[in-house]
Amino acid sequence: MIWPVFIIIATLLVAYANGANDNFKGVATLVGSGTTDYKKALAWATVTTLAGSLTAFFGASKLVETFSGKGLVPDALIASPDFLIAVAIGTSLTVLIAALTGIPISTTHGLTGALVGAGLMAIGPQQLGFNTLGKIFFIPLVVSPVIAVGATVVIYSIFRFTRHRLGITHKTCVCIGEKVFPVPSLACCGAGQLSVSQLRSLNIIVDEQSACQARAVEYYQGNLLGINAQQILDTLHFISAGAVSFARGLNDTPKIVALTVAAGALGLKLNIGLVAVAMALGGILSAKKVGETMSHRITTMNHGQGFTANLITAILVIFASKMGVPVSTTHVSCGSLFGIGLSNGKADWKVISGILSSWVLTLPVAAAFAGTAYFFLHRIL
Numbered sequence: 001m002i003w004p005v006f007i008i009i010a011t012l013l014v015a016y017a018n019g020a021n022d023n024f025k026g027v028a029t030l031v032g033s034g035t036t037d038y039k040k041a042l043a044w045a046t047v048t049t050l051a052g053s054l055t056a057f058f059g060a061s062k063l064v065e066t067f068s069g070k071g072l073v074p075d076a077l078i079a080s081p082d083f084l085i086a087v088a089i090g091t092s093l094t095v096l097i098a099a100l101t102g103i104p105i106s107t108t109h110g111l112t113g114a115l116v117g118a119g120l121m122a123i124g125p126q127q128l129g130f131n132t133l134g135k136i137f138f139i140p141l142v143v144s145p146v147i148a149v150g151a152t153v154v155i156y157s158i159f160r161f162t163r164h165r166l167g168i169t170h171k172t173c174v175c176i177g178e179k180v181f182p183v184p185s186l187a188c189c190g191a192g193q194l195s196v197s198q199l200r201s202l203n204i205i206v207d208e209q210s211a212c213q214a215r216a217v218e219y220y221q222g223n224l225l226g227i228n229a230q231q232i233l234d235t236l237h238f239i240s241a242g243a244v245s246f247a248r249g250l251n252d253t254p255k256i257v258a259l260t261v262a263a264g265a266l267g268l269k270l271n272i273g274l275v276a277v278a279m280a281l282g283g284i285l286s287a288k289k290v291g292e293t294m295s296h297r298i299t300t301m302n303h304g305q306g307f308t309a310n311l312i313t314a315i316l317v318i319f320a321s322k323m324g325v326p327v328s329t330t331h332v333s334c335g336s337l338f339g340i341g342l343s344n345g346k347a348d349w350k351v352i353s354g355i356l357s358s359w360v361l362t363l364p365v366a367a368a369f370a371g372t373a374y375f376f377l378h379r380i381l
Contacts, residue, residue, distance in 0.1 A: 004081075006081070007084050008260055010259070014095070018107040020099035020282040020290070021104065022107060024283060024287040024295075025334075030044070035237050048245035049283065052249025056253040094113070094366040098290075099290055103290070106328035111366070113362060121370075121374045144320070145338070243310070244333065247329065253279070298338070298341060298347065299337055299341035302344075317332055
């Protein structure tokens with residue numbers, strides 16, 4: 001009776017690591033575009049992810065079956081405590097290390113690697129279902145970010161064309177503290193320059209560059225159906241960010257719950273509730289480094305670009321959850337940001353290449369952790 005307890009603990013560690021690495025991905029564009037600050041974005045991500053996790057009980061049972069390992073390893077191995085704990089250890093270590101170093105990787109990818117690593121150690125390559133591995137796991141993981149990049153580039157081009165046709169234009173402001181100053185009214189000494197006396201007349205503290213809190217932000221000027229375009233966009237941006245977080249909770253929770261369901265530990269409802277709470281805690285306590293990478297390091301973005309990236313991510317992930325296809329929210333959301341970077345020409349390719357390299361390493365690293373864990377656990381049990 002002691003092993004189900006260890007399986008539950010190991011599974012909750014996976015859920016915590018998932019929250020740390022993934023919870024902020026749905027709202028990163030809210031911060032990156034200057035729509036809101038980190039604390040408000042994190043609160044919105046926590047609430048909407050939790051809602052998605054709880055909804056998973058009703059609409060994502062197919063993913064529970066997919067990530068129980070059926071078709072990949074023999075059924076007798078799936079219910080083995082040493083196998084399940086090894087998979088949880090391999091997944092959680094991989095994802096948590098990435099979260100603590102600010103690298104956005106896929107829990108789906110890590111879980112797949114852990115299943116393979118523990119399976120190879122337990123039964124060898126002959127009995128491993130490589131056809132299942134390729135068809136159900138690898139193809140969605142590889143194809144989904146490519147689709148996200150292409151869809152984002154196309155949809156953003158359509159949105160930008162539509163905005164121009166509607167006569168909605170950009171205006172650039174400088175945000176200093178809680179105040180917003182239009183750039184034309186500040187351009188007193190040439191192109192966007194201000195003298196020290198003019199800065200002080202605006203009650204602005206003049207300090208070293210490292211202490212400067214001023215930043216330029218683009219806003220949309222114009223009305224749509226009599227409503228301010230920027231207000232419409234901000235509202236849609238929050239809705240899309242919430243949709244991404246909801247979709248992530250809906251998509252990731254069943255994958256993690258599959259570990260405890262396979263062991264017959266607790267009921268499905270209680271498992272989902274515990275995993276949802278652990279994911280929320282991981283996001284609240286440990287999401288900041290990945291949040292910084294997603295918000296600022298991949299590419300700079302304005303409000304419209306951030307909204308487009310979130311919209312594409314939400315559509316793809318929700319559709320995949322409904323179809324039971326195990327896509328990675330990380331791969332889709334990062335792919336959408338890569339697409340924005342292509343569209344605006346501001347992508348940081350050094351950061352992007354580092355992220356892509358980490359995706360390649362995720363599976364073998366998780367497999368190595370899980371295989372090693374199984375080697376020792378099998379001898380203990």
